[in-house]
Amino acid sequence: MLVLENIWYKDIIRNVSLTHSKGILAIIGPNGAGKTTLLKIIAGSIKPDKGVVKTPKRIGASWQNPYYSFYRSTVREEVELAYKIAGKKGDPLELLRAYGLERLADKSPYRISMGEARLLSIALTLIWDPDLVLLDEPTTGLDYFEKGKLASILWGLGKPVIIASHDLDFILRVSDYVAVMHKGEILVYDHVFNVFYSRILEKIGFPLPPAVLVGEALGRRIRCAEECLS
Ligand SMILES: Nc1ncnc2c1ncn2[C@@H]1O[C@H](COP(=O)(O)OP(=O)(O)O)[C@@H](O)[C@H]1O
Numbered sequence: 128m129l130v131l132e133n134i135w136y137k138d139i140i141r142n143v144s145l146t147h148s149k150g151i152l153a154i155i156g157p158n159g160a161g162k163t164t165l166l167k168i169i170a171g172s173i174k175p176d177k178g179v180v181k182t183p184k185r186i187g188a189s190w191q192n193p194y195y196s197f198y199r200s201t202v203r204e205e206v207e208l209a210y211k212i213a214g215k216k217g218d219p220l221e222l223l224r225a226y227g228l229e230r231l232a233d234k235s236p237y238r239i240s241m242g243e244a245r246l247l248s249i250a251l252t253l254i255w256d257p258d259l260v261l262l263d264e265p266t267t268g269l270d271y272f273e274k275g276k277l278a279s280i281l282w283g284l285g286k287p288v289i290i291a292s293h294d295l296d297f298i299l300r301v302s303d304y305v306a307v308m309h310k311g312e313i314l315v316y317d318h319v320f321n322v323f324y325s326r327i328l329e330k331i332g333f334p335l336p337p338a339v340l341v342g343e344a345l346g347r348r349i350r351c352a353e354e355c356l357s
Pocket residue numbers: 139156157158159160161162163164165
């Protein structure tokens with residue numbers, strides 16, 4: 128269980144309180160709102176000036192620049208290393224296949240695309256079997272199909288996840304709960320539908336995802352416009 132109580136950090140995080148124990152929590156907000164800083168406080172890499180942070184023991188994080196999480200000369204070796212560190216046995220190719228990355232096994236992790244690198248960094252984080260998963264802007268560089276892959280991986284995880292993102296379409300699709308951050312404060316925390324279908328986002332100048340406009344026109348709370356086609 129994650130508990131944040133009255134967290135302050137410089138003038139970047141202002142009196143943030145938050146708890147999260149299961150499902151997917153999204154922290155959304157414009158650039159500079161303080162999302163990354165808050166994730167770093169949760170991960171323990173920044174110590175807040177004031178407040179209480181209680182976290183599960185094992186936290187796995189995939190940061191904004193996925194290339195920083197690589198050390199080896201091939202993608203396969205990167206996965207082998209992650210298994211070794213985790214003290215687990217596993218078939219690197221099988222794992223890469225689950226993420227649609229097996230064709231990259233012998234390539235340098237520094238010479239794969241941003242989307243591929245991001246999926247690889249998330250895969251490596253999950254090998255460690257963390258009790259809480261932190262993902263910072265996980266959809267940057269991902270195409271439509273990679274985003275779908277990431278969504279199904281997150282749904283199948285069965286462990287608490289916190290995503291910092293300004294990709295509202297993706298967040299509406301995958302999240303259970305949403306915290307809206309603005310200038311270091313959490314303005315709203317609620318179920319994803321209550322946040323997206325309440326005009327709160329409009330009030331703070333965020334564009335409504337197309338799915339919300341379609342959903343409102345149909346009088347249904349939907350997560351993505353494709354739902355109406357099925
Ligand atoms: N190490 C730092 N020292 C001082 N200010 C920082 C530092 N890191 C980020 N900031 C500032 O803090 C604010 C929040 O940044 P950040 O947490 O990266 O926001 P977000 O992830 O929501 O875009 C920004 O104004 C940013 O310029």
